[in-house]
Amino acid sequence: MSIVIETQMLIRKSANIVFNAFVDPLITTQFWFSQSTGYLEKGKSVQWTWQKYNAVSNVHVLDIQENKLIRIIWGEPKSKVDFVFEKISALETYVTIKNYDIPLEGDALMNFVIDSTGGFTTVLDVAKIHLEHGIHANFVQDKFPPF
Template sequence: MKLESNATIQIQKPIEVVFESIVNPEKMTKYFISESSGRLESGKEVIWKFPEFEDKFPTSEIKIVNNNSISFVWDPETVVIITLEELPDDNTIVRVNENGKELNDDNLKWALENSGGWANFLACLKAYLEYGILLRKGAFDFMRK
């Protein structure tokens, strides 16, 4: 049995704006990561850095379908798939699915933590796009001590 981590949210912005905010590092560094080696593009590899961790995270096997989906690998055992669904009135549903790990105690802990992590990603994206609020700023400083 394979485990999955899932999170979903509705954002009151057009699909093009939401998509660009996920693939563009200038926007993504405002709400999720602190550094990126480049834009998410099909066939490319980028390196992400998070403010609360010393490690850098290679993001590979990137597949982009404009204004529809983004997928990548940053854990060799999993694939992340972000899908966008356009709604009336310039609203967008964003779904994140990360899957692939075998069921065991360690991976069950991973699934629970990652579901919370992806929910945080979506909340930060929504706050940034709809209200210009940077939810991650200072939120994880305690992890660096």
């Protein structure tokens, strides 16, 4: 059985603005991770850091289709993640995040599914608030103790 974790959210901004928010670390650090070693580009590897949690993830970009798709491999254990950007209208983009190719079974897989679903849901929620309203909501910073 192949597990695909999926979260989604309508963001009321153009596809190019939403897409750019995920590839440009100057924007992404406003709502997700605290540091990045660079802009996402096909074939490039970067490192994302969450300073509060003393966490680092190596990210390798497998594919980029401007304003449509970002495909990465990341995490521990390594899994693939697709960020899909669907233009609904000039000022609306439907973002779907799919996490798959997860090399786990049993309880470890179940815990991964729970963590990934919650994490990517939080990312989409705070991206929406940041991009639509310019609010720096600190959802990721406030998700886990210590507070």
